[in-house]
Amino acid sequence: MFNNFLEIQNTTFVASKLNKVLDFNLTIKNEGDIICLLGPSGIGKTTILRSIAGLQKIPKGFISLKGRTLSSEKEHAEPENRNIALSFQDNSLFPHYTILDNINFGAKRNRKAKYDFNVNELIKVLHLEGLEEKYPHQVSAGEAQRVSLARSLMSKPDLLLLDEPFSNIDQSLKVELQQNIKKILKEKKITTIIVTHDSYEAFYMADYCGILLSQTMKQYDTPYNIHHYPNSIEVVNFLNRGILVDAKVLDETSVEHKYLGVIKGNFVNKYKKGTSVKLLVQPEDLEHDDRSDLKLEVIDKKFRGTNFIYTLKTKNDDLIPVFVHSHHIHQHEVGEKFGVKTPIYIDHLVCF
Amino acid sequence: MIKNINYWYLSSFIVSLLVALPILTVFASFFGTTSEYYELLKNTFLLDYIFNSLIILIGVLTLTFIFGVLSAYFVSFYNFPGVNFFKWSLILSFAVPAYIYAYSLTAFFENFGSLFALLKWIFGEGDYNKFIPKFDGMIGAIVSMSFSLFGYVYVLTRASFYYQSHNLIEVSKNLGFSAKESFFKIILPSARPAIVAGLSLVAMECVADFGAVSFFNVSTLTTGIYNSWLSYDDLNTANQLSFILLLIIVCLFFTENFSRGGAKYHQPSRGFKRIPKINLNGKKSILPIIFCSSLFFFSFIFPTLQMAYWTIKFPKYFQDINLWALNLNTLFLVIIASVTLITFSFLINYGNRISKSKFLNYLSLFSISGYAMPGVILAVAFMSFFSWLSDFLTLSFGFLSIKGIFIGSILGLVLAYFIRFYSLAFNGIKSNYLKINQSIDESSYLLGYTKFRTFRKIHLPYLKNSVFLIGILIAIEIIKELPITLILRPFNFDTFATKAYAYASQDLLEAAALPSLFLIFWAGLLIFFTSKYILSEK
Numbered sequence: 001m002f003n004n005f006l007e008i009q010n011t012t013f014v015a016s017k018l019n020k021v022l023d024f025n026l027t028i029k030n031e032g033d034i035i036c037l038l039g040p041s042g043i044g045k046t047t048i049l050r051s052i053a054g055l056q057k058i059p060k061g062f063i064s065l066k067g068r069t070l071s072s073e074k075e076h077a078e079p080e081n082r083n084i085a086l087s088f089q090d091n092s093l094f095p096h097y098t099i100l101d102n103i104n105f106g107a108k109r110n111r112k113a114k115y116d117f118n119v120n121e122l123i124k125v126l127h128l129e130g131l132e133e134k135y136p137h138q139v140s141a142g143e144a145q146r147v148s149l150a151r152s153l154m155s156k157p158d159l160l161l162l163d164e165p166f167s168n169i170d171q172s173l174k175v176e177l178q179q180n181i182k183k184i185l186k187e188k189k190i191t192t193i194i195v196t197h198d199s200y201e202a203f204y205m206a207d208y209c210g211i212l213l214s215q216t217m218k219q220y221d222t223p224y225n226i227h228h229y230p231n232s233i234e235v236v237n238f239l240n241r242g243i244l245v246d247a248k249v250l251d252e253t254s255v256e257h258k259y260l261g262v263i264k265g266n267f268v269n270k271y272k273k274g275t276s277v278k279l280l281v282q283p284e285d286l287e288h289d290d291r292s293d294l295k296l297e298v299i300d301k302k303f304r305g306t307n308f309i310y311t312l313k314t315k316n317d318d319l320i321p322v323f324v325h326s327h328h329i330h331q332h333e334v335g336e337k338f339g340v341k342t343p344i345y346i347d348h349l350v351c352f
Numbered sequence: 353m354i355k356n357i358n359y360w361y362l363s364s365f366i367v368s369l370l371v372a373l374p375i376l377t378v379f380a381s382f383f384g385t386t387s388e389y390y391e392l393l394k395n396t397f398l399l400d401y402i403f404n405s406l407i408i409l410i411g412v413l414t415l416t417f418i419f420g421v422l423s424a425y426f427v428s429f430y431n432f433p434g435v436n437f438f439k440w441s442l443i444l445s446f447a448v449p450a451y452i453y454a455y456s457l458t459a460f461f462e463n464f465g466s467l468f469a470l471l472k473w474i475f476g477e478g479d480y481n482k483f484i485p486k487f488d489g490m491i492g493a494i495v496s497m498s499f500s501l502f503g504y505v506y507v508l509t510r511a512s513f514y515y516q517s518h519n520l521i522e523v524s525k526n527l528g529f530s531a532k533e534s535f536f537k538i539i540l541p542s543a544r545p546a547i548v549a550g551l552s553l554v555a556m557e558c559v560a561d562f563g564a565v566s567f568f569n570v571s572t573l574t575t576g577i578y579n580s581w582l583s584y585d586d587l588n589t590a591n592q593l594s595f596i597l598l599l600i601i602v603c604l605f606f607t608e609n610f611s612r613g614g615a616k617y618h619q620p621s622r623g624f625k626r627i628p629k630i631n632l633n634g635k636k637s638i639l640p641i642i643f644c645s646s647l648f649f650f651s652f653i654f655p656t657l658q659m660a661y662w663t664i665k666f667p668k669y670f671q672d673i674n675l676w677a678l679n680l681n682t683l684f685l686v687i688i689a690s691v692t693l694i695t696f697s698f699l700i701n702y703g704n705r706i707s708k709s710k711f712l713n714y715l716s717l718f719s720i721s722g723y724a725m726p727g728v729i730l731a732v733a734f735m736s737f738f739s740w741l742s743d744f745l746t747l748s749f750g751f752l753s754i755k756g757i758f759i760g761s762i763l764g765l766v767l768a769y770f771i772r773f774y775s776l777a778f779n780g781i782k783s784n785y786l787k788i789n790q791s792i793d794e795s796s797y798l799l800g801y802t803k804f805r806t807f808r809k810i811h812l813p814y815l816k817n818s819v820f821l822i823g824i825l826i827a828i829e830i831i832k833e834l835p836i837t838l839i840l841r842p843f844n845f846d847t848f849a850t851k852a853y854a855y856a857s858q859d860l861l862e863a864a865a866l867p868s869l870f871l872i873f874w875a876g877l878l879i880f881f882t883s884k885y886i887l888s889e890k
Contacts, residue, residue, distance in 0.1 A: 055794050079797040086798050092791035096814045106799025148795075155799045 002067030005031050005191055011061025015047035022215050032189030036202035039212030045195040049161045053086040054079035065159060083110060085157035089164040091144045093136035099147050100132040106155030113156035115188040122150050125180045141168040160192040178204055199239055211235050228348050229268055242282030245318045249275045259314040265346040277351035283309055283323035288330050289341035298338050312338055360703030367696055368715045371722045371771050374733035378598060381591035405559055405572040408493055412558045413551055415498035420505025421547060423647055428513035431629045432637035438644040440883040445503045445651035447876035449832040451563025452868045453496035456655035457487045459861050466658060489568050496564045499651040501557055505550035507886060512546030555604045560726030562835040567856055573597040574728045587736040594729040605724045656872050662865035669863045682831055682847050689769040690826040694819055697777040701785050706803060723775030731839035734768050735759050765840045773826050780822040784815050824882050831875050
């Protein structure tokens, strides 16, 4: 038996001369876990998938699946012998086969698999009904992407790699597909690595998320922890959910902001009294309260259907996002004053 | 793994070397000793040769530009009676090589020729010869080549009109241009690379032409090369003349590549939509109808009719000419050459694809140079190389002469065809291979298919049609090919082209009619079958 399902150790991935991912480590302990790799475009996420699939060699490091070495400096198992499916971001359907033939193309590959798919069900779940006899050039980009996904699933891989699987798919269908696919993957216990630049998608789909920034994996954790305990300023900036404001540590449970006043909460890391820090303030941290004395000016207001996101300006020009339900009592126009409940309480005080 | 790659390198290298042989030979002999005949030429005729070649080139380029662009414009943008017929029938001109056009032209306009007979039949006896214009010499060569070559400009320009312009027309209308402004400011400039590419092809064929200029006794570089071999048995001079001609062609070749450089292979984007053509009725449709029908008539019907007329008028040549042998010889050459060409093109394309080696890519680029090499040069260089090799082996190692194996043999002929048409086969397969995205191969590997099974299940079925098409294109070229066959063929081995040439050069034009007619028939038939592809919007 093997200890870890997938292991990648100190591996270098080369996307191009200038673009590399260095010293990459990733361990998937349990079969059936879904991992999302999150990072900006052009960081080398696709290269990582291609190397795991065996389409590219690695100059340094070690990759093993179910205890079997796939890639190292000396070894390189050919992609056809890895039983890893990769669904490409761009269209890679076989142009001279019908959609159905495409989906079935790898179906006979893995007879020993623990799970199986019914083609018709899969077609239904992925909303591909009626396309079976068409050819790839007759379907839309989003449909082609789903066909490619179906084809990968039908080959019953040990490890499924998805490269931006929802990039061409309409917003409305996306949510449903994400649900359907997550359900399938969990039911059949298919270990999956998804590459994406959409943090909402990653947080929804993943058991664990890896954040790739400037050639390395900055953080690898559960989506909850990544959101609430980002481990570096770069990760905060990349996720772009909150802002960092200057503050001073008062005691073991509070910090002080020059214009927001005392902010209470639990420190994630310990700091000495009086240390100047940058405090992470996220949209859900401040509460609206018109009776409060702390009034901030509304700079911008985004209506998101179920909620508003206001941008408020403090006197020292910090721009703070605040999230409220879209309820008439929370209605304020740009330029008006917006009351913030004091004292401010933030569950996890994340400081840098 | 290492062994595999070496194998690809080796086959690529051998093919490149073979195709490069004529160029290397020509290059080597340019710096060889200069024979006296060449000195003589340099002092007297060389400038004439170049001058004549250039005059013909300018004439042919002008005419093919007018014929090709106008006809492409009419059939691409307008609906008029017969437009669908003209669309494909204009490419039938490819079935009539310039030298056969030259025979027809002469047969029709010569003293007491077909026109004379026609006039006599209508108006009775008379001294018509004085009034009948004579198309011979330079003018005849220009007219013959223009009608047989304008198809290149037509096909490429039309494809470009079809594709780019229709998207651009919408944009230009959106920007407020009128139809006329759109044409001159948007459509024509956007088709410029295609027009230049078409004209460069015409130019290369034109300077390489041997049959028509030799028939009209115009001294150009190609006839100079041929004559210094045939009349003076001076291969060295022939190769030195070849060098000069090659220099001209290299310039043309770069123009063509340069103009095509930006046009990357790409599939049309989704949602590509054709804009409806403009309907022309009544008076307005007269001009395009007259233009297209005359072009079709003069480029195809006229030479065919002339040859058919003489074939019927002089039936005795049915007995003199062994038609069976001509047909079988042609078929034999076509099959051997296309099978060899396609096999090697496939092998090397596949090697390039899976090894992803840049070096291999460059090597194969080098190996397609045969495409720009005029048949005359190729044949003469081929012959001088193997004569040299044979002499070298005999003198150094006491080998028996190997001349007979390569010169005047089927093997030598097929090798020369291979050199000449390799780029046609290679590029044909390559451009279709490029349409198969690399990620398609990768998907197949990822679904558990080995490289060989990917080749069998994905590449072969996908490329099947284009391989068939390439086979036909090679067949058309071989049927029309004259100088290589003429110089390298085995004794008493004839194709339609050489048979017709032999009669024509003995002033037996009426005997040349039968093989010429057959040549037009076969080439026309094959073009008819492939017209869909030739005219496809690629």
